[in-house]
Amino acid sequence: MGSSAGSGNSYDYSFKILLIGDSGVGKSSLLVSFISSHVDDLAPTIGVDFKIKHLTVGGKKLKLTIWDTAGQERFRTLTSSYYRGAQGIILVYDVTRRETFANLADVWAKEVDLYSTNQDCIKMLVGNKVDKETERMVTREEGIAFAQEYGCLFLECSAKTRANVEKCFEELALKILEVPSLLEEGSATVKRNILKQKPEYHASPGGGCCS
């Protein structure tokens, strides 16, 4: 019931959401955990590029296109196109690995500021793997402090137990819905009109790759 597959899905808004953070923090697992309602198999994942999830938040029907890396974060080579046009960015660290938390400030937050095309883009800091409480190396208070300093939302979650996973995407979506400029970008009506107005496309004679 309520499957999000198929083309018959209508929606009020469509948003692009990114997952970023060090390799191994659980970005792909969070995505899988959110998309499918059970996580049997938490093997290390290779990237999936993106997945689409339909959900209703705040009375609005949303289509979330959630982008995951294909492992390029290992080489710190996420490109500007990955960031382009995102309305929401989820910055993930592993609460059991301190360096993944430090790298958010040293690396990822800087990239976000450099590349994100929308100034109003909503950011959310997520401390993952809270099921491994005995191995915790980053306190909840430290997470809150960084989120305040950086001006973003904050949650701790577990892709394994699914604790707070849905909440994380829903709170982000709710916040995006409060920002008029982001709403406009994500509006289904606007998108349809742009498509209608698009002039006929003529391929360049030489078969050039750029459009």
Ligand SMILES: Nc1nc2c(ncn2[C@@H]2O[C@H](COP(=O)(O)OP(=O)(O)O)[C@@H](O)[C@H]2O)c(=O)[nH]1
């Ligand atoms: N215990 C636990 N392990 C997790 C959790 N999330 C991910 N993992 C494991 O951490 C490893 C890396 O996860 P992955 O999703 O591939 O991380 P990514 O590189 O950020 O995409 C995998 O072995 C997962 O099974 C979690 O919430 N709890």
Ligand SMILES: [Mg+2]
């Ligand atoms: Mg991954």
